[in-house]
Amino acid sequence: MIFSPAVRATIGLGFTQIVGWGTTFLMPSVLGRHIEDALGIPSEIVFSGITVMFAVGAIFAPRVGRLIDRTGARSLMAAGSVLYALSLAALALSQNMTTYLLCWAGLGVASTLALSTPASVALAQVSGPGARRAIALLAIIGGFASTVFWPLSGALDVAVGWRGTLLVYAAIHLFACAPVHFLVLPRRRPAHHTAGTAAAASSGIPPEVHSRAFLLLSLTLASGAFVFTGAMVHMIEILRGLGHPAASAVLLASMIGPSQVTVRVFELLFGHRYSIMRSAVFGSAMLTLGLGLAMLAGVNFVVALVCIFAYGIANGLKAVQRATLPLALFGRAQFGTYMGRLALPQGIVSAIAPPTIAAVLSLYGAMGALWLLLAAAAVSLLAMVLLARLARTVR
Numbered sequence: 001m002i003f004s005p006a007v008r009a010t011i012g013l014g015f016t017q018i019v020g021w022g023t024t025f026l027m028p029s030v031l032g033r034h035i036e037d038a039l040g041i042p043s044e045i046v047f048s049g050i051t052v053m054f055a056v057g058a059i060f061a062p063r064v065g066r067l068i069d070r071t072g073a074r075s076l077m078a079a080g081s082v083l084y085a086l087s088l089a090a091l092a093l094s095q096n097m098t099t100y101l102l103c104w105a106g107l108g109v110a111s112t113l114a115l116s117t118p119a120s121v122a123l124a125q126v127s128g129p130g131a132r133r134a135i136a137l138l139a140i141i142g143g144f145a146s147t148v149f150w151p152l153s154g155a156l157d158v159a160v161g162w163r164g165t166l167l168v169y170a171a172i173h174l175f176a177c178a179p180v181h182f183l184v185l186p187r188r189r190p191a192h193h194t195a196g197t198a199a200a201a202s203s204g205i206p207p208e209v210h211s212r213a214f215l216l217l218s219l220t221l222a223s224g225a226f227v228f229t230g231a232m233v234h235m236i237e238i239l240r241g242l243g244h245p246a247a248s249a250v251l252l253a254s255m256i257g258p259s260q261v262t263v264r265v266f267e268l269l270f271g272h273r274y275s276i277m278r279s280a281v282f283g284s285a286m287l288t289l290g291l292g293l294a295m296l297a298g299v300n301f302v303v304a305l306v307c308i309f310a311y312g313i314a315n316g317l318k319a320v321q322r323a324t325l326p327l328a329l330f331g332r333a334q335f336g337t338y339m340g341r342l343a344l345p346q347g348i349v350s351a352i353a354p355p356t357i358a359a360v361l362s363l364y365g366a367m368g369a370l371w372l373l374l375a376a377a378a379v380s381l382l383a384m385v386l387l388a389r390l391a392r393t394v395r
Contacts, residue, residue: 014142
């Protein structure tokens, strides 16, 4: 069976994205306790590696986005896989807090080269007009990272320990992900992307409102990222703070994944039938509604379940729209540049959200955390509504 370049890229990048998220963002949830014991560092430091990764990645994102526009994603993503391998191998050999955090800084640079934003830009370059569906499919595939890597990390930890597990993950990046990037992505930026003149200029919004639209898009995505990153890390603690028993809190939190995947599948199948701006406003509204309901009656299990589904739907849509909205608004000609610039504030707030929510939970409890999350969600919704009014013609 012969697959089109877009299908090969989607399948290949889906694999590398699962590996990328599973071996970094999701890894401390399983291996963190053993790392803490072995290195003699507190749990807060173990999980702050994720904060370092997001912060470092944010710093490099704008430059990487411009590079992808000029050269294509193939070599950069392959280099990112090699750097993943080196950083994970070094992390497996780390002996103290300093070397541990330095390795996470290396993972941050690797993520900027090979995770999320570069993958979306690469798909947009390869898929052309079908980019929205391809990115939605990639988000669906990436959503299985926890399903694959949480049990895999647990099994490997039992078999070879946490250091051995990280060495196995380094080998996967080096001998599987790097070759996949070379095999599924074109050597150079596709011609339809480099040629972008009249067709690219005629799509999206008028050039004179680009700056205003970019500011609104940056604001809505960054404030949404604060909610999604901060709430996801502390969701079980927030639910317990509302009065749910530990088992119920875990059960409720486990419903986030299915709701995210469901809405992504719906977007893949039916997204061409409605405006992307309507979908974006709907997702922002669902997030605000869910958090508002949680504050009013979150102790009720049924209400909490509705809140979780609303949160999952919003998160699932935002994961797709982080890439498809810039593409729809600004076209493909400078897509990598725009994605890199947008990744900077999102990376910064993703880095500060978990410790911020942790501090608020400690000082003011679950209701205090919900107030802060609701405020950020309201800002995201307002910015999205203003953006939708500015881009009424965008499909």
